[in-house]
Amino acid sequence: MSPSPPASRVYFEDVQTGVPLETPGMTLTETHAALFNSLSSARPGEPGTIPDLLPLCLSSGLGWRVPQPPLVVLAFMGFEWRFLKPTRIGDTIRSVSKTVAKRSMREGGVVIEERSILNQHGEIVQSGRLTLLVAKRPAA
Amino acid sequence: MSAHPAVYFEDIPVGEEYASPGRTVTEADVVIFAGLSGDYNVLHTDAEHMKASQFGERIAHGLLGLSIQQGLLDRVVTAQVTGPLAAVKWKFKGPIKIGDTIHVEARVTAKRDGEQPGWGVVTVARRVVNQRGETVQEGETDHLVGRRPA
Numbered sequence: 001m002s003p004s005p006p007a008s009r010v011y012f013e014d015v016q017t018g019v020p021l022e023t024p025g026m027t028l029t030e031t032h033a034a035l036f037n038s039l040s041s042a043r044p045g046e047p048g049t050i051p052d053l054l055p056l057c058l059s060s061g062l063g064w065r066v067p068q069p070p071l072v073v074l075a076f077m078g079f080e081w082r083f084l085k086p087t088r089i090g091d092t093i094r095s096v097s098k099t100v101a102k103r104s105m106r107e108g109g110v111v112i113e114e115r116s117i118l119n120q121h122g123e124i125v126q127s128g129r130l131t132l133l134v135a136k137r138p139a140a
Numbered sequence: 141m142s143a144h145p146a147v148y149f150e151d152i153p154v155g156e157e158y159a160s161p162g163r164t165v166t167e168a169d170v171v172i173f174a175g176l177s178g179d180y181n182v183l184h185t186d187a188e189h190m191k192a193s194q195f196g197e198r199i200a201h202g203l204l205g206l207s208i209q210q211g212l213l214d215r216v217v218t219a220q221v222t223g224p225l226a227a228v229k230w231k232f233k234g235p236i237k238i239g240d241t242i243h244v245e246a247r248v249t250a251k252r253d254g255e256q257p258g259w260g261v262v263t264v265a266r267r268v269v270n271q272r273g274e275t276v277q278e279g280e281t282d283h284l285v286g287r288r289p290a
């Protein structure tokens with residue numbers, strides 16, 4: 001018996017609204033902060049702190065580690081984001097997201113994702129909405 | 141070595157403008173950001189796939205551009221103006237390709253009271269511009285800035 005292969009990609013048509021998706025966790029380390037600060041050349045914060053933009057950047061990678069094929073993103077169009085609590089080296093973050101709206105366009109479709117980043121205490125440290133342009137399923 | 145004089149919320153004038161130096165975004169930047177963030181989307185990592193895309197080649201992560209512009213602006217403003225982030229509204233308007241050189245143009249557009257006493261919020265409008273003068277990213281950032289002690 002050979003099971004049918006799982007869908008390897010999620011297209012615009014496959015996106016379901018309102019279904020929450022939680023990622024695995026990631027412990028924030030001195031290395032993350034050092035790599036990020038050297039890459040961005042942003043002014044380092046107080047010792048022990050994590051740069052404000054780093055959890056947001058890490059959450060996009062965490063989104064690849066959920067048990068679901070990746071969304072076929074054509075372009076990241078924009079986002080609105082709030083920074084609610086600082087994160088520190090040693091904190092463990094995870095991301096919870098869901099699609100709140102989708103709109104078909106001629107070339108692909110727009111998907112609005114609501115995302116929150118939580119720390120190990122379950123507190124929301126950052127949250128906001130991201131707008132993505134997603135490919136439509138190619139004609140068979 | 142002398143410390144910079146302290147800059148408080150009250151000292152930051154609405155309308156003040158800043159222009160950063162440029163920085164060329166390299167393949168190394170994109171590879172390091174993919175490794176750091178874990179975002180290995182083909183947009184940023186598969187040169188062959190991207191030949192057939194609307195961009196024709198790999199593009200930098202949007203959030204890499206955001207991170208680099210933060211560092212560029214940090215080089216020309218005092219620390220307090222771009223203090224801790226409270227909010228960002230951001231649009232990715234065009235691709236940053238490997239080899240593109242970007243700089244930031246920014247302006248203080250608003251100031252308001254913070255939610256906590258002792259703090260104000262400074263809004264900075266920013267445009268990320270490439271070597272052809274095209275705006276590739278733009279948005280607003282809100283920063284927490286301490287008030288002058290009474």
